[in-house]
Amino acid sequence: MIVRGLLVLLLIGFSASLFAIDREPAFTDPALQARYDRLTEEIRCLECQNQPIADSNASIARDLRRKVKEMIAAGKTDQEVLDYVVARYGDFVLYRPPLAPRTWLLWGGPFLFLIIGLLVAVSVIFKKSRLVDDEDELEVEETD
Amino acid sequence: MLRYLIPVVVFAVLVGFFWVGLGLNPGEIPSPLIGKPAPIFELPRLRDPEQYLNNADMQGQVSLLNVWATWCFACRQEHPILNEIAESGVVPIFGLNLRDQRPAALRWLEQLGDPYAATGFDGDGAAALDWGVYGAPETFLVDADGTILYKHIAPITHGVWRDELLPRIQAAQNRQ
Numbered sequence: 164m165i166v167r168g169l170l171v172l173l174l175i176g177f178s179a180s181l182f183a184i185d186r187e188p189a190f191t192d193p194a195l196q197a198r199y200d201r202l203t204e205e206i207r208c209l210e211c212q213n214q215p216i217a218d219s220n221a222s223i224a225r226d227l228r229r230k231v232k233e234m235i236a237a238g239k240t241d242q243e244v245l246d247y248v249v250a251r252y253g254d255f256v257l258y259r260p261p262l263a264p265r266t267w268l269l270w271g272g273p274f275l276f277l278i279i280g281l282l283v284a285v286s287v288i289f290k291k292s293r294l295v296d297d298e299d300e301l302e303v304e305e306t307d
Numbered sequence: 308m309l310r311y312l313i314p315v316v317v318f319a320v321l322v323g324f325f326w327v328g329l330g331l332n333p334g335e336i337p338s339p340l341i342g343k344p345a346p347i348f349e350l351p352r353l354r355d356p357e358q359y360l361n362n363a364d365m366q367g368q369v370s371l372l373n374v375w376a377t378w379c380f381a382c383r384q385e386h387p388i389l390n391e392i393a394e395s396g397v398v399p400i401f402g403l404n405l406r407d408q409r410p411a412a413l414r415w416l417e418q419l420g421d422p423y424a425a426t427g428f429d430g431d432g433a434a435a436l437d438w439g440v441y442g443a444p445e446t447f448l449v450d451a452d453g454t455i456l457y458k459h460i461a462p463i464t465h466g467v468w469r470d471e472l473l474p475r476i477q478a479a480q481n482r483q
Contacts, residue, residue: 209336209441222406223441226432251439253339
């Protein structure tokens with residue numbers, strides 16, 4: 164009896180809906196729900212900046228989720244929903260900012276630094292290998 | 308010579324980036340609406356739900372739109388300054404009462420004074436969402452033709468009023 168009770172408690176603990184922000188799914192149609200899930204993961208909550216609106220209980224996140232739901236229900240495309248929030252809150256609201264001239268450094272930065280690092284590494288290796296070839300210099304260093 | 312200069316230059320560039328980057332307040336997200344026409348809105352008024360507050364009410368004069376709520380602690384801190392601004396008559400302030408309870412909001416105005424030419428009651432935050440509001444208090448400066456000129460996030464202080472808002476208000480009023 165106790166075991167069964169514990170089992171039930173355990174099952175409740177694992178039920179996904181217990182952790183959901185919304186009490187029930189936004190849509191009964193799984194295709195629409197999938198779009199809703201994707202979009203609410205993509206939009207940043209501005210009050211709690213390291214959470215998507217899907218994960219946040221802040222009032223702005225709730226309002227934005229409702230807006231996303233309304234727009235999907237009204238037949239808007241994903242792009243139209245994202246354009247709506249960007250027009251009001253700027254690129255910052257998106258977890259993946261668009262590729263534009265002012266974000267080139269942001270997107271290209273990692274590759275830029277990778278190339279710089281590779282160039283430095285190659286030049287260091289090149290210099291060292293020339294040192295080893297030079298027997299005299301090696302001996303001088305060893306006597307040190 | 309160069310091999311000693313390069314690290315110094317790299318260091319200087321990094322210091323420059325950190326100086327600027329760490330000086331920014333991540334809580335303040337620049338509004339893309341600045342320089343754009345104010346979003347179309349129509350809200351029932353706080354005092355008289357039969358009447359509405361909309362873009363037309365703000366048209367024809369430079370004005371402020373102040374987002375406030377009774378649940379907003381910083382709004383209480385800001386309120387005396389709003390009263391001062393209203394008393395000075397420099398610029399009309401319109402209120403947007405965000406996700407609030409009507410009786411609580413009315414009591415607030417009764418106790419602290421009412422600096423607003425009119426207040427719209429945005430119970431579900433739909434109009435605020437259109438204005439790109441993500442918290443309270445936020446204050447928009449709107450031109451006579453309905454263009455958003457400036458947005459201040461966080462409470463208005465005397466310094467903010469003197470340095471950020473008043474010069475812009477006067478410039479806008481002189482253009483009229």
